[in-house]
Amino acid sequence: MPRSISSFSKRDAQMLAGVGLSSICMAALIFGRLTPLHGRLGFAVTAFVLFVVTYAVMSSFTESRPAVIDRVMTVLLTAAAAVALVALGSVIFFTFKRGWTALRHLNFYTEDLRVTGPEQPLTSGGVLHAIVGTLIMTAISLVLTVPLAVTCAVFLTESKSRAVNAVRTIVTAMTALPSIVAGLFIFATWVLVLGFPRSGLAASISISIMMLPIIIRSADVVLRLVPGSLREAAAALGAPRWRTVWHVVLPTARSGLTTSVILGVARGIGETAPVLLTSGYATSLNLDPTNNPMASLPVTAFKLVSSPEPNQIARGFGAASVLMVMVLVLFTIARVLGGRPAGRQSTRQARRAAAQSLADLARIEPESVPEAPQLGERAGRLPAILQRK
Numbered sequence: 001m002p003r004s005i006s007s008f009s010k011r012d013a014q015m016l017a018g019v020g021l022s023s024i025c026m027a028a029l030i031f032g033r034l035t036p037l038h039g040r041l042g043f044a045v046t047a048f049v050l051f052v053v054t055y056a057v058m059s060s061f062t063e064s065r066p067a068v069i070d071r072v073m074t075v076l077l078t079a080a081a082a083v084a085l086v087a088l089g090s091v092i093f094f095t096f097k098r099g100w101t102a103l104r105h106l107n108f109y110t111e112d113l114r115v116t117g118p119e120q121p122l123t124s125g126g127v128l129h130a131i132v133g134t135l136i137m138t139a140i141s142l143v144l145t146v147p148l149a150v151t152c153a154v155f156l157t158e159s160k161s162r163a164v165n166a167v168r169t170i171v172t173a174m175t176a177l178p179s180i181v182a183g184l185f186i187f188a189t190w191v192l193v194l195g196f197p198r199s200g201l202a203a204s205i206s207i208s209i210m211m212l213p214i215i216i217r218s219a220d221v222v223l224r225l226v227p228g229s230l231r232e233a234a235a236a237l238g239a240p241r242w243r244t245v246w247h248v249v250l251p252t253a254r255s256g257l258t259t260s261v262i263l264g265v266a267r268g269i270g271e272t273a274p275v276l277l278t279s280g281y282a283t284s285l286n287l288d289p290t291n292n293p294m295a296s297l298p299v300t301a302f303k304l305v306s307s308p309e310p311n312q313i314a315r316g317f318g319a320a321s322v323l324m325v326m327v328l329v330l331f332t333i334a335r336v337l338g339g340r341p342a343g344r345q346s347t348r349q350a351r352r353a354a355a356q357s358l359a360d361l362a363r364i365e366p367e368s369v370p371e372a373p374q375l376g377e378r379a380g381r382l383p384a385i386l387q388r389k
Helices: 010-034 040-060 065-103 128-158 163-175 179-193 200-224 228-236 241-252 254-269 273-278 297-305 310-338 347-364 372-388
Strands: none
Touching: 010 040, 040 065, 065 310, 128 163, 128 200, 128 241, 128 254, 128 297, 128 310, 163 200, 179 200, 179 273, 200 254, 200 273, 228 241, 241 254, 254 310, 273 297, 297 310
């Protein structure tokens, strides 16, 4: 019978409290009496090490070795997660705190900096041009990147060609490509060689280069997780390879592919160096991605924070705060649209699948299909039956 090693009882809570108190007392004794050590960071690290060691020793008196290892690893992983959350929370809190004086004004979201000087108050000017530029660049990058990335991931997963290893090696190497190199490449080819102006389109192409390997690698992993039995079932029904990929593999991995796109957007939307090289910086709103410089939130935040004026610094931190909120909103929208678990259909999808199944049944066995009213009634009840199952 399986043995539970991760249960948590009242006695475990009392042990954690006692071990925590004793570790703090021992750390205070070491730092205050026995050694000349001092410092808050050293005290926290020493107390945590004493806590882990003491907790392992105390647990070994009443628990078996697997249970002790499980509890110690739980403490270590929980501490690592807490440190990561504290670091993330501190960055978010600091950014919003420094930018709050600009964020609380409505004009910050509805105006640009075309007629706003560095010394003008925060009631004048905003980052509308950077918000619109970021959305335009991200949309163009997604249009360019997602079809290429998904196609390449399908090739890596489904193809038996000898070129698979070479393509995977190139994609892995591109993952470590510095963003400044991508910006220089597009600037040299698009602007200097081909003669096109610096624009939002050029910046979108350079961002696509940074997003492409991220989406390919994560999508490759997701497609590998699709059970092989689904491919075998489709092949047994006589479906060709492309139809199996389009109707079986990709819908099954939709949630994971959405996450892959999110990772790529998170990488591309915060790029500064490629945009600064290929698009430049503008203080006015530009809706044409093919002409004239176009601002983005990262570049705007960089430019404004570099200013010695307090109001410009506040605007820069406000732009960074808007960028974080934008990433959160895009993440939420993507999860709502594509976050449904594999195999679970919406009501509309289940109704459409039921109607298609009954239509196929009518085509194959006409005599076994009920009359039209009964057919519609059965098609309406079938999604509810599927949901209950």
